[in-house]
Amino acid sequence: MISHLTGTVLSKWPKSIILDVSGVGYKVSMAPSHLALVNESADISLFIHTAVREDDISLYGFRTADELSFFQKLISVSRIGPKVALEIINNGSSAVQKAIVEKNLAFLSHISGLGKKTAERLLVELDGKISLSDEASLKSLGGGSSEDVIDALMRLGYQRNHITSVLKKLPTEVVREEDVITFFLKSV
Numbered sequence: 001m002i003s004h005l006t007g008t009v010l011s012k013w014p015k016s017i018i019l020d021v022s023g024v025g026y027k028v029s030m031a032p033s034h035l036a037l038v039n040e041s042a043d044i045s046l047f048i049h050t051a052v053r054e055d056d057i058s059l060y061g062f063r064t065a066d067e068l069s070f071f072q073k074l075i076s077v078s079r080i081g082p083k084v085a086l087e088i089i090n091n092g093s094s095a096v097q098k099a100i101v102e103k104n105l106a107f108l109s110h111i112s113g114l115g116k117k118t119a120e121r122l123l124v125e126l127d128g129k130i131s132l133s134d135e136a137s138l139k140s141l142g143g144g145s146s147e148d149v150i151d152a153l154m155r156l157g158y159q160r161n162h163i164t165s166v167l168k169k170l171p172t173e174v175v176r177e178e179d180v181i182t183f184f185l186k187s188v
Contacts, residue, residue, distance in 0.1 A: 001052075002026075002059060006045040009038055015086070017061070019046070028061040029082070031090040033177040037063075037152045049075075051082050058082065063148065067093060070130075077125045084113045095175035100130045149180050158188070 005028070007021035016029045017038060028046060030038070038044060046061035047068040060082055062068040070093055074085035088096055091111050099107040100123060108119035153163045166187050167180070174183050
């Protein structure tokens with residue numbers, strides 16, 4: 001099984017990239033919010049989940065081992081496949097983990113591809129598997145933004161203290177990483 005890849009991004013699509021690793025191109029699916037932080041021709045390293053089905057082998061990429069672990073917990077829930085798990089992660093890993101710990105059914109059932117019954121199943125099957133320490137390890141600023149957002153904004157030339165002071169005003173309903181970045185850019 002493929003568990004980690006390092007290479008250059010050849011092309012970027014709405015839900016995946018082609019990653020060139022020593023002349024071999026791998027199609028790697030990623031959450032759209034994570035793709036927003038990836039540039040073509042950039043060198044990146046990804047932790048990989050390899051999904052093997054009867055007629056398909058698919059790769060799913062994550063920037064950290066924690067994201068991969070959370071993805072694997074999500075797909076362990078019956079009726080949640082890799083595509084739905086990516087959509088869940090697209091809403092902000094820390095926000096979703098917090099919703100699971102707090103048993104926030106309203107938040108979870110509004111995620112695209114996740115109805116009320118599946119959200120209830122998610123809460124039941126992941127009860128005790130997601131802890132507050134997992135959520136705290138994501139270094140959340142609140143509202144679901146993470147250290148990755150700060151890193152992305154610092155790469156755009158902003159200073160860390162300026163970023164954190166603007167993000168303190170972040171509304172609680174803004175949870176997806178791409179929305180946090182948009183909020184920041186509109187606020188400066």
